[in-house]
Amino acid sequence: MNTIFSKFRGSLALKVIVSTIVLSLAVIFAAGSALNSQLTTGIKKVNLQSSIIEARSTIFNAQYRLLLAQGQRDSEVRKVVNDVIASATSLSTNENAREVIFLKSPGNSIKLNYETTSNLVDPDSIPKYLSDKVQKGDDISISYVTIKYIGGSNIPGLAIGDKVSIPNAGQYEMYMLFSLVNQNTTLTLIQNYLLLTGLFLVLLIGLITWLVVRQVVRPVRQASRIATQFTAGDFSERMNVRSQDEIATLGNAFNEMAESLEKQIARLENLSRVQQRFVSDVSHELRTPLTTLRLASEVINSSRQEFDPIVARSAELMVAQLDRFERLLQDLLEISRFDAEVAVLEATEFDLVALVQRCAEDLLLVAKERSTELRVYSIVESVVVQADIRRVERILRNIFSNAIDHAEEKPIAITIVAGESDVAVGVRDFGVGLDASTLIQVFDRFWRGDPSRSRTHGSTGLGLSIALEDARLHNGELEAWGRPGKGAHFVLTLPKDSMATISSRLIKLQPDDYHE
Amino acid sequence: MTLVMVVDDDQDLSEMLGIVLTGAGIDVDLVSRGDEALEVFRNNPPDLVLLDVMLPGLDGVEVCKLIRAESMVPIIMLSARGDSHDVVRGLEAGADDYMVKPFKHPSELVARIRTRLRRTNTDISGLLTIGDLAIDVAAHQVLRAGKQIALTRLEFDLLVALAKEPGRVFSRDALLSEVWGYRHSTDTRLVNVHVQRLRAKIEHDAERPEIVVTVRGVGYKAGVMGRS
Numbered sequence: 001m002n003t004i005f006s007k008f009r010g011s012l013a014l015k016v017i018v019s020t021i022v023l024s025l026a027v028i029f030a031a032g033s034a035l036n037s038q039l040t041t042g043i044k045k046v047n048l049q050s051s052i053i054e055a056r057s058t059i060f061n062a063q064y065r066l067l068l069a070q071g072q073r074d075s076e077v078r079k080v081v082n083d084v085i086a087s088a089t090s091l092s093t094n095e096n097a098r099e100v101i102f103l104k105s106p107g108n109s110i111k112l113n114y115e116t117t118s119n120l121v122d123p124d125s126i127p128k129y130l131s132d133k134v135q136k137g138d139d140i141s142i143s144y145v146t147i148k149y150i151g152g153s154n155i156p157g158l159a160i161g162d163k164v165s166i167p168n169a170g171q172y173e174m175y176m177l178f179s180l181v182n183q184n185t186t187l188t189l190i191q192n193y194l195l196l197t198g199l200f201l202v203l204l205i206g207l208i209t210w211l212v213v214r215q216v217v218r219p220v221r222q223a224s225r226i227a228t229q230f231t232a233g234d235f236s237e238r239m240n241v242r243s244q245d246e247i248a249t250l251g252n253a254f255n256e257m258a259e260s261l262e263k264q265i266a267r268l269e270n271l272s273r274v275q276q277r278f279v280s281d282v283s284h285e286l287r288t289p290l291t292t293l294r295l296a297s298e299v300i301n302s303s304r305q306e307f308d309p310i311v312a313r314s315a316e317l318m319v320a321q322l323d324r325f326e327r328l329l330q331d332l333l334e335i336s337r338f339d340a341e342v343a344v345l346e347a348t349e350f351d352l353v354a355l356v357q358r359c360a361e362d363l364l365l366v367a368k369e370r371s372t373e374l375r376v377y378s379i380v381e382s383v384v385v386q387a388d389i390r391r392v393e394r395i396l397r398n399i400f401s402n403a404i405d406h407a408e409e410k411p412i413a414i415t416i417v418a419g420e421s422d423v424a425v426g427v428r429d430f431g432v433g434l435d436a437s438t439l440i441q442v443f444d445r446f447w448r449g450d451p452s453r454s455r456t457h458g459s460t461g462l463g464l465s466i467a468l469e470d471a472r473l474h475n476g477e478l479e480a481w482g483r484p485g486k487g488a489h490f491v492l493t494l495p496k497d498s499m500a501t502i503s504s505r506l507i508k509l510q511p512d513d514y515h516e
Numbered sequence: 517m518t519l520v521m522v523v524d525d526d527q528d529l530s531e532m533l534g535i536v537l538t539g540a541g542i543d544v545d546l547v548s549r550g551d552e553a554l555e556v557f558r559n560n561p562p563d564l565v566l567l568d569v570m571l572p573g574l575d576g577v578e579v580c581k582l583i584r585a586e587s588m589v590p591i592i593m594l595s596a597r598g599d600s601h602d603v604v605r606g607l608e609a610g611a612d613d614y615m616v617k618p619f620k621h622p623s624e625l626v627a628r629i630r631t632r633l634r635r636t637n638t639d640i641s642g643l644l645t646i647g648d649l650a651i652d653v654a655a656h657q658v659l660r661a662g663k664q665i666a667l668t669r670l671e672f673d674l675l676v677a678l679a680k681e682p683g684r685v686f687s688r689d690a691l692l693s694e695v696w697g698y699r700h701s702t703d704t705r706l707v708n709v710h711v712q713r714l715r716a717k718i719e720h721d722a723e724r725p726e727i728v729v730t731v732r733g734v735g736y737k738a739g740v741m742g743r744s
Binding site: 346 | 529535596620621625732
């Protein structure tokens, strides 16, 4: 039932056809009924009139002949009655049957009995009300009755009766019964034809509607199918346009739109390809001279003891700035890969706890320089994740370095929590913190928390934006919390399997140690 | 004296590499075109090849395949692009190691070269066995039923590292430090690609390895034949 309903809602053609059929059914039914009732009334009227004329003359004739038999003997009168019956009735009991019944009026108490019926007709065929009507009326009385034969068969009929008097026997009622089998057969035939014609018309209308609707719906269906292909990225197909009607206009408009879309997308794709190519070329072109520069600067730097102090310091600065330049180049390339959506995730299985510990150890010296330390707290000894270890390491280094930069000589707490399908790493520092306005900018490119604050070890200002992109590439999330003077809390949540999505937040962003 | 063939089309970088390597006591043969590399290699076989990926004439990866087809000499690829596609292509073509330009420090380059050239495991004498293979460490040979299997020096080192401690499960990081001499690199692609190459040479069925067995989530270990 549900599927029929949904099919109905889903198909314009079906909807139109069904409504057309329902409406035309109603119209045809109304017209058919009217026609049927007109025909029935007409036929019955004609039949009735001829029956009345016949009955009237027959009954009159019978009365006349009985009057002539006045004074005759009983057997003679009986013969007249039989003659009347014989001349008025037919022998068959079917379509054209005409029967006669003589009944003694209820008030008649004379002993002689001329009650008789033709052809085994049951006198019960005359209902009481008709008999009453005949006795009271001055003229003939008419009623539709069922003609019953002794032996079982019943046929519909018309009974017309009047009073007659039989000599020496008092008042009798004489009825003529006309079979209506013929008339009813005709009427049934007409009804059947009407019904058949109606059904045929409905079917025809349904078929015509279907043909018409198909002409409209087919292009619409084609358009929607092609639009679906567009969504899937296939821009090759077009609508067939053969005529010059409104549908063709739709088709042409659709095709023009497709053409324009295809061009735009091709242009954008090309632009993106050119951009990507450019970035790749810049990368290659810059890296080779940078390699030469670095090697040269290191060679110079390694013999700086032999230089005078100014040249020696210059060599040192050159090396340091080349470092910074290289990092900047790498970060820019990484960002452009994210922008071009060509960053690829190379997932391997590794132990996240071990990685966190190693990153913390690597930053030991940097932390010491800043008089702070990284303390790792993990509720699990190890947790194996399926992720891109290079990217996860980069996220961790970025948020750890960021914490060291802002820790204000207070120790930094790193917590690791593993859940059913996710893992989370929280980095809590108790340093300068962040206010609400900087909190929303913290992942922006080249954003600088405090312009007067220098960046440690030449961070590029792209670290946190790259970390966020890295986290999202894993279907994970990197979030920041902070209050001025109360420190900051960065929480990285990753799915254990990079193909999955995170379903929980294992570490609350607002740290438990903080109360508003 | 050690000879390193440097194949790079950038004249300045080649010269600089020459200066650095010569300073470290290594002889250098400079080649600037890919299609000339193989000829120079044949005429004057070096102890190691430093090979740039992007080369005029013939692509570095192709050069790597050609050299590998006739020699087990250590090859280090130089790539100007950090993306893994280049790197994996180079490793699959038979390179032992790779370095992404720009290198951190000249000493890093020299260290990598020395790692690839050092005679490893000189303390082990006699035969090691792993699976149905016998390893003659001193003779640098791997034998199966008396027949020698040709391995590059790096593949040999990898196999020996596993065979030396049959019970131990090596993490990829441990192998990187043991075989490649990295203190801590996170680039496990090196290990993965070389394990695949090694398996292709020594396993009966590389799809179902029995000699170098993967320990899921951890790394690799020497397999015990007949027990898997």
